[in-house]
Amino acid sequence: MCSDFVKPLLLWYNTQGRDLPWRKTKDPYRIWVSEIMLQQTRVEAVKGYYERFLEALPDIDALADCPEDELNKLWEGLGYYSRVRNMQKAARTVREQYGGKVPEEKSELIKLPGIGDYTAGAIASIAFGKPEPAVDGNVIRIVARIRALKKDFSSAKEKRNLTEFLRTLTLPENGNWGDLNQAFMDLGSGVCLPNSSPRCEECPIMEFCTAHKSGIEMDYPVRTEKKPRRIEQMTVMLIRNGDKLAIRKRPAKGLLPNLYEFPNTAGILSEEEAVHAAEAITNLEAIRIKRVPEARHIFSHVEWHMRGYEIIMTPGDEKYPESDLIYAEAGEIEREYPIPSAFTAYAKYLNIHLGKKGPSYK
Ligand code: SF4
Structure with a gap:
């Protein structure tokens, strides 16, 4: 039965x-x-x-x-x-x-x-x-x-x-x-x-x-206490070099391996510190900096709390040898480079739609 x-x-x-x-x-x-x-x-x-x-x-x-x-x-x-x-x-x-x-x-x-x-x-x-x-x-x-x-x-x-x-x-x-x-x-x-x-x-x-x-x-079901997530504060830099934006590949190990991201650094930087950081990784001079909205992203064990800046550089050489940055136009980033949704708020700000367009290959 x-x-x-x-x-x-x-x-x-x-x-x-x-x-x-x-x-x-x-x-x-x-x-x-x-x-x-x-x-x-x-x-x-x-x-x-x-x-x-x-x-x-x-x-x-x-x-x-x-x-x-x-x-x-x-x-x-x-x-x-x-x-x-x-x-x-x-x-x-x-x-x-x-x-x-x-x-x-x-x-x-x-x-x-x-x-x-x-x-x-x-x-x-x-x-x-x-x-x-x-x-x-x-x-x-x-x-x-x-x-x-x-x-x-x-x-x-x-x-x-x-x-x-x-x-x-x-x-x-x-x-x-x-x-x-x-x-x-x-x-x-x-x-x-x-x-x-x-x-x-x-x-x-x-x-x-x-x-x-x-x-x-x-x-029901009986709930068990979860460990609180670790909070990581960071600063995201939306660096413009002419009509291109800086991105870089994340390391092969750790969180979000081999995906692409907007350059960022641990901790919350002031405008002045963010300008220095952007100049150091691009070897270009910053002309303007603007604070953009803050964002959060929740992973299973970690939370990212992000401050963002849009930083306009004097257009210049993209091939600074000590840099791991890639410069690409927004449309190219949208088509070719996988960006994790942790950066959705900043992608949106830059008019880049994540996960919306198919890849350019077939
Ligand atoms: S199985 Fe869930 S929805 Fe159905 S009666 Fe029980 S509690 Fe209600």
Whole structure:
């Protein structure tokens, strides 16, 4: 017999599930791309990127062979670039070790770079119909509420227990785990909401929900204290040399490796200090400096608090030998150089649209 809440949940999904581009295919590569993009990014934001990415890189070979700058440009605006770097590493592994075919089993998928427990379960179940749960924040929240579980799901042990519980669920004869996992995703994002009150009156499994019966939905899941983020203050310099702007490549190691940025320095500089800093890295003379809006960017463990200056230099030599700066016009930066969204406020100020235009290659 099918487990109590599973049937109504699947029925609801089959009639009211979201119509998303990656649900029109069973191609494991496409499902994999969507699942990686959906990690840490909202569905609405992913839609446009998904189509564009697959148009440029329609298969495993294209992804495996894509040059780094072009790959980063396709990802520009999505953030967490390690996702796409790992996806490329994994594509190369799939080509070398699996004959170019995405492996079907969760136990194999999980060995690939960037594919964790959740993503492996999602790909195995959605693309290959394997009976694998995919436990993410949505599943944790929903199950914690329907069973009123006062557990700390940040612990690996509790997450494992939850996965084992899900494995005991029986599905109706015509049901499959791909649909059940996606039903959890849809219920979690549209009905059993995390921060605002859940919309229990619209919930297809309300009658099975222990927390709802007691009116204590918001007590679940139990929240664990997070470590506060480290604050890093910095000054960003929008340096103009004639009709070009200065950018530079970030180091290959550390945060946002190999992406491009507007020159910046640690700490908050005064106008005078910013002029000195700009002159030192360009070997040009500053004519004018203007304060531009401050900006913040939140990474998972760090927050950047940025002060910005636009600095106009006397137009001059672009090839100062001690400098790592590249001078490019705004349109060229928009087309060719992947700039992380941490700098969106400054790109906007310069009329550079990040993540909007396709790369200039095909
Ligand atoms: S009844 Fe409410 S709390 Fe329970 S699963 Fe449904 S939406 Fe979530």
